[in-house]
Amino acid sequence: MVYFSQLKGKPVLDSADKKIGILVDMGFNDGEKYAEISHVIYISKNNYRKKIPWSLVKEIKDSTKTRGLEADIHLNSLESEIEPTFEKEKEFTVSKLIDKQIIDVDGLKVVRVNDVFLGKVGCMFCIVAVCVGAKSLLRSLAGEKLSETFVGKMKDHIIPWEFVESLDPEIQKLHIKLKKSKIADLHPADIADLMEDLTYKERELVFNSLDRDKAAKTIIESEPEIQKSFLKSMKMNSILEILENIPPNHAADLISLMTDDMKNEILHSMKPESARRVKEILGYTDTSVGSIMHTEFIAIPSSYTAENTIELMRKLKPSSDKVYRMYVVDEKQKLLGYLPVGNLVTAPADEKIEKLMKNKIISMQTTTSKEDAAKALVKYNLFTVPVVDENGVLKGVVKANDVISEVLPRAWKRKRYFAPERRKHGFRNNGNASKPVQSN
Secondary structure (H helix, E strand, C coil), X not given: CEEHHHXXXXXXXXXXXXXXXXXXXXXXXXXXXXXXXXXXXXXXXXXXXXXXXHHHEEEEECCXXXXXXXXXXXXXCCHHXXXXXXXXXXXXXXXXXXXXXXXXXXXXXXXXXXXXXXEEECCEEEEEEEEECHHHHXXXXXXXXXXXXXXXXXXXXXXXXXXXXXXXXHHHHHHHHCCCCCHHHCCHHHHHHHHCCCCXXXXXXXXXXCCHHHHXXXXXXXXHHHXXXXXHHCCHHXXXXXXXXXXXXXXXXXXXXXXXXXXXXXXXXXXHHHHHHHHHHHCCCCCEHHXXXXXXXXXXXXXXXXXXXXXXXXXXXXXXXXXXXXEEECCCXXXXXXXXXXXXXXXXXXXXXXXXXXXXXXXXXXXXXXXXXXXXXXXCCCCEEEEECCCCEEEEEEEHHHHHHHHCCHHHHHCXXXXXXXXXXXXXXXXXXXXXXXXX
Protein backbone atom coordinates (compact mmCIF):
# COMPACT_ATOMS: atom_id res chain seq x y z
CA MET A 1 0.00 0.00 0.00
CA VAL A 2 1.14 3.54 -0.66
CA TYR A 3 -0.24 7.05 -0.21
CA PHE A 4 -0.69 9.40 -3.14
CA SER A 5 1.34 12.02 -1.24
CA GLN A 6 4.28 9.58 -1.29
CA LEU A 7 4.14 9.32 -5.07
CA LYS A 8 3.35 12.90 -6.08
CA GLY A 9 6.50 14.71 -7.19
CA LYS A 10 8.54 11.50 -7.48
CA PRO A 11 10.53 10.44 -10.57
CA VAL A 12 9.01 8.41 -13.37
CA LEU A 13 11.78 6.20 -14.76
CA ASP A 14 11.84 4.19 -17.98
CA SER A 15 13.12 0.61 -18.19
CA ALA A 16 16.70 1.90 -18.42
CA ASP A 17 16.21 3.91 -15.20
CA LYS A 18 16.21 7.13 -17.22
CA LYS A 19 14.06 9.86 -15.70
CA ILE A 20 11.34 10.96 -18.13
CA GLY A 21 9.44 13.21 -15.77
CA ILE A 22 7.83 13.86 -12.36
CA LEU A 23 4.54 12.24 -11.33
CA VAL A 24 1.84 14.82 -10.62
CA ASP A 25 -1.41 12.88 -10.84
CA MET A 26 -3.21 9.62 -11.64
CA GLY A 27 -6.35 8.98 -13.65
CA PHE A 28 -8.93 6.51 -12.35
CA ASN A 29 -12.13 4.69 -13.26
CA ASP A 30 -14.68 4.57 -10.47
CA GLY A 31 -15.93 1.22 -9.22
CA GLU A 32 -18.28 -0.28 -6.65
CA LYS A 33 -15.63 -1.19 -4.06
CA TYR A 34 -12.41 0.23 -5.52
CA ALA A 35 -11.45 2.78 -8.18
CA GLU A 36 -8.95 1.39 -10.67
CA ILE A 37 -5.97 3.57 -11.58
CA SER A 38 -5.97 3.88 -15.39
CA HIS A 39 -3.17 6.38 -16.14
CA VAL A 40 -0.05 7.99 -14.76
CA ILE A 41 0.15 11.74 -15.35
CA TYR A 42 3.57 13.37 -15.25
CA ILE A 43 5.40 16.60 -16.07
CA SER A 44 7.84 15.89 -18.85
CA LYS A 45 11.29 17.38 -19.20
CA ASN A 46 9.88 20.09 -21.47
CA ASN A 47 7.21 20.97 -18.83
CA TYR A 48 4.20 19.42 -20.57
CA ARG A 49 1.60 17.42 -18.65
CA LYS A 50 1.42 14.01 -20.27
CA LYS A 51 -0.27 10.74 -19.47
CA ILE A 52 0.56 7.11 -20.10
CA PRO A 53 -1.54 4.01 -19.37
CA TRP A 54 -0.98 2.25 -16.07
CA SER A 55 -0.12 -0.92 -18.02
CA LEU A 56 3.32 0.64 -18.69
CA VAL A 57 4.11 0.72 -14.96
CA LYS A 58 6.36 -2.17 -13.92
CA GLU A 59 6.64 -1.39 -10.21
CA ILE A 60 6.65 1.22 -7.50
CA LYS A 61 9.99 0.78 -5.79
CA ASP A 62 11.01 1.97 -2.34
CA SER A 63 14.08 4.14 -2.84
CA THR A 64 14.64 5.60 0.63
CA LYS A 65 18.03 3.91 0.95
CA THR A 66 19.40 5.46 -2.22
CA ARG A 67 18.10 9.02 -2.48
CA GLY A 68 15.91 9.62 0.57
CA LEU A 69 12.72 9.40 -1.49
CA GLU A 70 9.69 7.31 -0.55
CA ALA A 71 9.10 5.74 -3.97
CA ASP A 72 9.99 5.84 -7.65
CA ILE A 73 7.71 4.81 -10.51
CA HIS A 74 9.47 2.34 -12.78
CA LEU A 75 8.15 1.67 -16.27
CA ASN A 76 8.51 -1.45 -18.37
CA SER A 77 9.47 0.38 -21.59
CA LEU A 78 12.16 2.71 -22.88
CA GLU A 79 11.32 6.38 -23.27
CA SER A 80 11.68 6.06 -27.06
CA GLU A 81 8.99 3.35 -27.07
CA ILE A 82 6.47 5.34 -25.02
CA GLU A 83 3.77 7.35 -26.78
CA PRO A 84 2.24 9.65 -24.16
CA THR A 85 -1.02 11.50 -24.71
CA PHE A 86 -2.51 14.67 -23.26
CA GLU A 87 -5.17 14.85 -20.55
CA LYS A 88 -8.81 15.46 -21.31
CA GLU A 89 -10.44 18.34 -19.48
CA LYS A 90 -12.98 16.35 -17.44
CA GLU A 91 -10.97 13.23 -16.61
CA PHE A 92 -11.29 11.85 -13.08
CA THR A 93 -7.95 12.18 -11.33
CA VAL A 94 -6.73 11.47 -7.82
CA SER A 95 -5.65 15.05 -7.16
CA LYS A 96 -9.24 16.22 -7.69
CA LEU A 97 -10.20 14.30 -4.56
CA ILE A 98 -7.68 16.12 -2.38
CA ASP A 99 -9.18 18.95 -0.28
CA LYS A 100 -12.66 17.99 -1.46
CA GLN A 101 -15.55 17.39 0.92
CA ILE A 102 -16.89 13.86 0.75
CA ILE A 103 -19.58 11.99 2.64
CA ASP A 104 -18.57 9.01 4.73
CA VAL A 105 -21.76 7.00 4.18
CA ASP A 106 -20.73 4.50 6.85
CA GLY A 107 -19.83 7.00 9.58
CA LEU A 108 -22.57 9.37 8.39
CA LYS A 109 -20.50 12.53 8.38
CA VAL A 110 -19.02 15.05 5.98
CA VAL A 111 -15.21 15.05 5.95
CA ARG A 112 -12.39 16.58 3.91
CA VAL A 113 -9.94 14.37 2.02
CA ASN A 114 -6.28 14.99 2.82
CA ASP A 115 -4.71 12.01 1.07
CA VAL A 116 -5.58 8.95 -0.99
CA PHE A 117 -4.64 5.38 -0.11
CA LEU A 118 -3.56 3.22 -3.07
CA GLY A 119 -2.93 -0.48 -3.32
CA LYS A 120 -2.81 -3.56 -5.50
CA VAL A 121 -6.11 -5.47 -5.83
CA GLY A 122 -5.65 -8.58 -7.92
CA CYS A 123 -4.05 -7.44 -11.16
CA MET A 124 -5.22 -3.85 -10.69
CA PHE A 125 -3.74 -0.86 -8.88
CA CYS A 126 -6.60 0.97 -7.18
CA ILE A 127 -7.81 3.70 -4.90
CA VAL A 128 -8.56 1.62 -1.83
CA ALA A 129 -9.53 4.38 0.59
CA VAL A 130 -9.30 8.08 1.36
CA CYS A 131 -7.53 9.55 4.37
CA VAL A 132 -8.89 12.24 6.66
CA GLY A 133 -7.69 13.76 9.92
CA ALA A 134 -4.55 15.38 11.31
CA LYS A 135 -1.93 12.81 10.34
CA SER A 136 -2.88 12.68 6.66
CA LEU A 137 -3.05 16.47 6.53
CA LEU A 138 0.46 16.84 7.95
CA ARG A 139 1.79 14.12 5.67
CA SER A 140 0.36 15.79 2.56
CA LEU A 141 1.80 19.15 3.63
CA ALA A 142 5.14 18.16 5.09
CA GLY A 143 5.92 14.59 4.05
CA GLU A 144 5.79 11.27 5.89
CA LYS A 145 8.91 11.67 8.03
CA LEU A 146 8.12 15.18 9.24
CA SER A 147 4.51 14.24 9.99
CA GLU A 148 5.73 11.33 12.11
CA THR A 149 7.84 13.82 14.09
CA PHE A 150 4.72 15.86 14.92
CA VAL A 151 2.13 13.15 15.52
CA GLY A 152 4.23 10.14 16.47
CA LYS A 153 2.42 6.85 15.98
CA MET A 154 -1.02 8.40 15.54
CA LYS A 155 -3.14 6.23 13.29
CA ASP A 156 -4.55 7.43 10.02
CA HIS A 157 -8.30 7.92 9.77
CA ILE A 158 -9.12 5.86 6.71
CA ILE A 159 -12.47 5.58 4.92
CA PRO A 160 -12.72 2.68 2.43
CA TRP A 161 -13.64 3.77 -1.09
CA GLU A 162 -16.86 1.74 -0.98
CA PHE A 163 -18.10 4.06 1.78
CA VAL A 164 -17.13 7.31 0.02
CA GLU A 165 -19.68 9.51 -1.74
CA SER A 166 -18.07 12.46 -3.47
CA LEU A 167 -19.67 15.91 -3.43
CA ASP A 168 -17.86 16.84 -6.63
CA PRO A 169 -20.60 17.41 -9.25
CA GLU A 170 -18.73 15.58 -12.01
CA ILE A 171 -18.04 12.49 -9.89
CA GLN A 172 -21.64 12.60 -8.65
CA LYS A 173 -22.81 12.49 -12.27
CA LEU A 174 -20.65 9.42 -12.80
CA HIS A 175 -22.12 7.73 -9.72
CA ILE A 176 -25.63 8.41 -10.94
CA LYS A 177 -24.76 7.20 -14.43
CA LEU A 178 -23.40 3.94 -13.00
CA LYS A 179 -26.42 3.68 -10.69
CA LYS A 180 -24.07 3.24 -7.75
CA SER A 181 -24.89 6.22 -5.56
CA LYS A 182 -24.10 5.12 -2.03
CA ILE A 183 -26.19 7.83 -0.40
CA ALA A 184 -29.31 6.41 -2.03
CA ASP A 185 -28.84 3.22 0.01
CA LEU A 186 -29.03 5.07 3.32
CA HIS A 187 -32.11 5.40 5.50
CA PRO A 188 -33.97 8.70 4.78
CA ALA A 189 -33.43 9.81 8.39
CA ASP A 190 -29.66 9.39 7.97
CA ILE A 191 -29.70 11.31 4.67
CA ALA A 192 -31.65 14.07 6.42
CA ASP A 193 -28.98 14.27 9.12
CA LEU A 194 -26.25 14.59 6.49
CA MET A 195 -28.14 17.42 4.82
CA GLU A 196 -27.55 19.59 7.88
CA ASP A 197 -23.79 19.46 7.28
CA LEU A 198 -23.96 20.42 3.59
CA THR A 199 -24.19 23.66 1.69
CA TYR A 200 -27.31 24.52 -0.27
CA LYS A 201 -25.76 23.41 -3.58
CA GLU A 202 -24.49 20.17 -2.06
CA ARG A 203 -27.94 19.41 -0.62
CA GLU A 204 -29.47 19.97 -4.03
CA LEU A 205 -26.90 17.65 -5.61
CA VAL A 206 -27.60 14.86 -3.10
CA PHE A 207 -31.37 15.35 -3.26
CA ASN A 208 -31.39 15.12 -7.06
CA SER A 209 -29.57 11.78 -6.89
CA LEU A 210 -32.48 10.20 -4.97
CA ASP A 211 -35.52 8.53 -6.49
CA ARG A 212 -38.94 10.08 -5.88
CA ASP A 213 -39.84 7.85 -2.94
CA LYS A 214 -36.51 8.30 -1.12
CA ALA A 215 -36.53 12.05 -1.83
CA ALA A 216 -40.01 12.41 -0.32
CA LYS A 217 -39.07 10.45 2.80
CA THR A 218 -35.87 12.48 3.17
CA ILE A 219 -37.81 15.75 3.09
CA ILE A 220 -40.16 14.36 5.75
CA GLU A 221 -37.20 13.54 8.02
CA SER A 222 -35.39 16.85 7.47
CA GLU A 223 -35.39 19.84 9.77
CA PRO A 224 -37.85 22.67 8.95
CA GLU A 225 -35.16 25.05 7.66
CA ILE A 226 -33.91 22.44 5.21
CA GLN A 227 -37.47 21.64 4.16
CA LYS A 228 -38.03 25.33 3.44
CA SER A 229 -34.92 25.55 1.28
CA PHE A 230 -36.02 22.55 -0.76
CA LEU A 231 -39.55 23.86 -1.26
CA LYS A 232 -38.26 27.25 -2.42
CA SER A 233 -36.10 25.65 -5.11
CA MET A 234 -38.65 23.13 -6.37
CA LYS A 235 -41.15 23.66 -9.16
CA MET A 236 -44.86 23.51 -8.39
CA ASN A 237 -45.35 20.20 -10.22
CA SER A 238 -42.53 18.58 -8.23
CA ILE A 239 -43.98 19.82 -4.93
CA LEU A 240 -47.43 18.50 -5.81
CA GLU A 241 -45.96 15.14 -6.82
CA ILE A 242 -44.29 14.77 -3.43
CA LEU A 243 -47.30 15.99 -1.42
CA GLU A 244 -49.65 13.62 -3.24
CA ASN A 245 -47.43 10.65 -2.40
CA ILE A 246 -46.79 11.14 1.32
CA PRO A 247 -49.17 10.76 4.29
CA PRO A 248 -51.47 13.79 4.81
CA ASN A 249 -49.96 14.58 8.21
CA HIS A 250 -46.50 14.97 6.66
CA ALA A 251 -47.94 16.91 3.73
CA ALA A 252 -49.56 19.25 6.25
CA ASP A 253 -46.20 19.76 7.98
CA LEU A 254 -44.60 20.83 4.70
CA ILE A 255 -47.50 23.06 3.64
CA SER A 256 -47.44 24.80 7.02
CA LEU A 257 -43.94 26.08 6.19
CA MET A 258 -45.16 27.91 3.08
CA THR A 259 -46.40 31.45 2.69
CA ASP A 260 -50.16 31.91 2.75
CA ASP A 261 -50.29 32.54 -1.00
CA MET A 262 -48.28 29.43 -1.81
CA LYS A 263 -50.26 27.39 0.72
CA ASN A 264 -53.55 28.36 -0.93
CA GLU A 265 -52.17 27.66 -4.40
CA ILE A 266 -50.95 24.22 -3.38
CA LEU A 267 -54.21 23.23 -1.67
CA HIS A 268 -56.20 24.44 -4.66
CA SER A 269 -54.01 22.39 -7.02
CA MET A 270 -54.10 19.15 -5.01
CA LYS A 271 -56.66 16.42 -5.56
CA PRO A 272 -59.87 17.32 -3.62
CA GLU A 273 -59.71 14.36 -1.22
CA SER A 274 -56.00 14.89 -0.48
CA ALA A 275 -56.59 18.62 0.08
CA ARG A 276 -59.50 17.88 2.43
CA ARG A 277 -57.38 15.60 4.61
CA VAL A 278 -54.53 18.07 4.74
CA LYS A 279 -56.84 20.96 5.65
CA GLU A 280 -58.31 18.88 8.48
CA ILE A 281 -54.86 18.25 9.97
CA LEU A 282 -53.86 21.89 9.54
CA GLY A 283 -56.84 22.79 11.71
CA TYR A 284 -55.26 21.18 14.79
CA THR A 285 -52.72 22.88 17.04
CA ASP A 286 -49.05 21.94 16.66
CA THR A 287 -48.94 20.49 20.19
CA SER A 288 -51.83 18.05 19.69
CA VAL A 289 -51.79 14.48 18.32
CA GLY A 290 -54.34 15.63 15.76
CA SER A 291 -51.51 17.42 13.94
CA ILE A 292 -49.46 14.23 13.53
CA MET A 293 -52.15 11.54 13.21
CA HIS A 294 -52.47 9.40 10.10
CA THR A 295 -55.87 9.74 8.47
CA GLU A 296 -55.45 6.56 6.40
CA PHE A 297 -56.66 3.57 8.43
CA ILE A 298 -58.96 0.56 8.18
CA ALA A 299 -62.42 1.04 9.70
CA ILE A 300 -64.68 -2.04 9.61
CA PRO A 301 -68.46 -1.55 10.02
CA SER A 302 -69.71 -3.59 12.98
CA SER A 303 -72.49 -4.98 10.77
CA TYR A 304 -69.98 -6.70 8.49
CA THR A 305 -69.42 -10.45 8.58
CA ALA A 306 -66.00 -12.11 8.57
CA GLU A 307 -66.46 -12.87 4.88
CA ASN A 308 -67.34 -9.24 4.08
CA THR A 309 -64.23 -8.08 5.92
CA ILE A 310 -61.88 -10.48 4.15
CA GLU A 311 -63.32 -9.40 0.80
CA LEU A 312 -62.67 -5.79 1.80
CA MET A 313 -59.04 -6.61 2.69
CA ARG A 314 -58.54 -8.27 -0.70
CA LYS A 315 -59.88 -5.15 -2.38
CA LEU A 316 -57.86 -2.66 -0.32
CA LYS A 317 -54.62 -4.69 -0.24
CA PRO A 318 -53.45 -2.80 2.85
CA SER A 319 -49.88 -2.75 4.14
CA SER A 320 -49.04 -4.99 7.09
CA ASP A 321 -48.95 -2.10 9.57
CA LYS A 322 -52.56 -1.22 8.77
CA VAL A 323 -53.73 -4.84 9.12
CA TYR A 324 -52.05 -4.96 12.53
CA ARG A 325 -54.82 -2.78 13.94
CA MET A 326 -58.23 -2.82 12.23
CA TYR A 327 -60.80 -0.67 13.98
CA VAL A 328 -64.54 -1.31 14.24
CA VAL A 329 -67.04 1.56 13.92
CA ASP A 330 -70.81 1.95 13.96
CA GLU A 331 -72.94 3.57 11.26
CA LYS A 332 -71.94 7.05 12.55
CA GLN A 333 -68.21 6.18 12.41
CA LYS A 334 -67.95 6.10 16.22
CA LEU A 335 -65.15 3.89 17.47
CA LEU A 336 -66.43 0.65 19.05
CA GLY A 337 -63.28 -1.46 19.34
CA TYR A 338 -60.62 -3.25 17.34
CA LEU A 339 -60.53 -6.50 15.37
CA PRO A 340 -57.65 -8.94 16.04
CA VAL A 341 -56.43 -10.56 12.83
CA GLY A 342 -56.41 -13.96 14.50
CA ASN A 343 -60.10 -13.69 15.36
CA LEU A 344 -60.92 -12.78 11.77
CA VAL A 345 -59.08 -15.58 9.97
CA THR A 346 -60.39 -18.32 12.26
CA ALA A 347 -64.02 -17.18 12.38
CA PRO A 348 -66.91 -18.71 10.38
CA ALA A 349 -67.67 -16.76 7.20
CA ASP A 350 -71.05 -15.52 8.49
CA GLU A 351 -69.81 -14.44 11.97
CA LYS A 352 -70.61 -10.79 12.71
CA ILE A 353 -67.65 -8.47 13.35
CA GLU A 354 -69.34 -7.06 16.47
CA LYS A 355 -68.93 -10.53 18.02
CA LEU A 356 -65.30 -10.88 16.95
CA MET A 357 -64.06 -7.44 18.01
CA LYS A 358 -62.44 -6.42 21.30
CA ASN A 359 -64.34 -3.51 22.80
CA LYS A 360 -61.78 -2.65 25.47
CA ILE A 361 -59.62 -0.23 23.56
CA ILE A 362 -57.37 2.67 24.55
CA SER A 363 -57.92 5.81 22.48
CA MET A 364 -57.10 9.49 22.70
CA GLN A 365 -58.72 12.66 21.46
CA THR A 366 -57.45 14.88 18.67
CA THR A 367 -56.70 17.55 21.29
CA THR A 368 -54.51 15.25 23.44
CA SER A 369 -51.01 16.68 23.78
CA LYS A 370 -48.07 14.90 22.17
CA GLU A 371 -46.41 14.52 25.57
CA ASP A 372 -49.47 12.81 27.08
CA ALA A 373 -49.72 10.61 24.00
CA ALA A 374 -46.10 9.53 24.43
CA LYS A 375 -46.71 8.65 28.08
CA ALA A 376 -49.77 6.56 27.16
CA LEU A 377 -47.91 4.68 24.44
CA VAL A 378 -45.09 3.82 26.83
CA LYS A 379 -47.38 2.97 29.75
CA TYR A 380 -49.53 0.55 27.75
CA ASN A 381 -46.76 -0.66 25.44
CA LEU A 382 -48.66 0.30 22.28
CA PHE A 383 -47.48 0.75 18.69
CA THR A 384 -50.58 2.60 17.50
CA VAL A 385 -53.51 4.36 19.17
CA PRO A 386 -56.80 5.43 17.53
CA VAL A 387 -57.64 9.13 17.69
CA VAL A 388 -61.27 10.30 18.09
CA ASP A 389 -63.02 13.65 18.22
CA GLU A 390 -65.20 14.92 21.08
CA ASN A 391 -68.08 12.76 19.83
CA GLY A 392 -66.07 9.56 19.71
CA VAL A 393 -65.84 9.53 15.91
CA LEU A 394 -62.68 7.85 14.63
CA LYS A 395 -60.54 10.52 12.94
CA GLY A 396 -57.14 8.91 12.62
CA VAL A 397 -54.37 6.82 14.10
CA VAL A 398 -51.22 8.00 15.83
CA LYS A 399 -48.10 5.84 15.67
CA ALA A 400 -45.53 5.46 18.42
CA ASN A 401 -42.60 6.43 16.20
CA ASP A 402 -44.31 9.67 15.14
CA VAL A 403 -45.03 10.68 18.72
CA ILE A 404 -41.60 9.73 20.01
CA SER A 405 -39.84 11.62 17.21
CA GLU A 406 -41.75 14.74 18.31
CA VAL A 407 -40.74 14.57 21.96
CA LEU A 408 -37.19 13.15 21.77
CA PRO A 409 -34.26 15.60 21.97
CA ARG A 410 -32.74 16.34 18.56
CA ALA A 411 -29.34 14.99 19.65
CA TRP A 412 -30.86 11.58 20.33
CA LYS A 413 -32.41 11.42 16.89
CA ARG A 414 -29.09 12.18 15.18
CA LYS A 415 -27.32 9.26 16.85
CA ARG A 416 -26.82 6.18 14.72
CA TYR A 417 -27.97 3.00 16.47
CA PHE A 418 -26.34 0.17 14.56
CA ALA A 419 -22.80 -1.05 14.05
CA PRO A 420 -20.84 0.60 11.23
CA GLU A 421 -20.60 -1.43 8.02
CA ARG A 422 -16.83 -0.96 8.05
CA ARG A 423 -16.50 -3.28 11.03
CA LYS A 424 -18.57 -5.93 9.32
CA HIS A 425 -16.37 -5.81 6.24
CA GLY A 426 -13.28 -6.09 8.39
CA PHE A 427 -11.35 -3.10 6.98
CA ARG A 428 -8.70 -2.07 9.49
CA ASN A 429 -5.63 0.11 9.42
CA ASN A 430 -2.90 -2.14 10.78
CA GLY A 431 -0.22 0.50 10.91
CA ASN A 432 1.57 -0.68 7.75
CA ALA A 433 -0.38 1.46 5.37
CA SER A 434 2.51 3.77 4.56
CA LYS A 435 4.77 0.98 3.25
CA PRO A 436 4.96 1.03 -0.57
CA VAL A 437 4.27 -2.19 -2.44
CA GLN A 438 5.50 -3.45 -5.76
CA SER A 439 3.06 -3.15 -8.62
CA ASN A 440 2.99 -4.46 -12.14
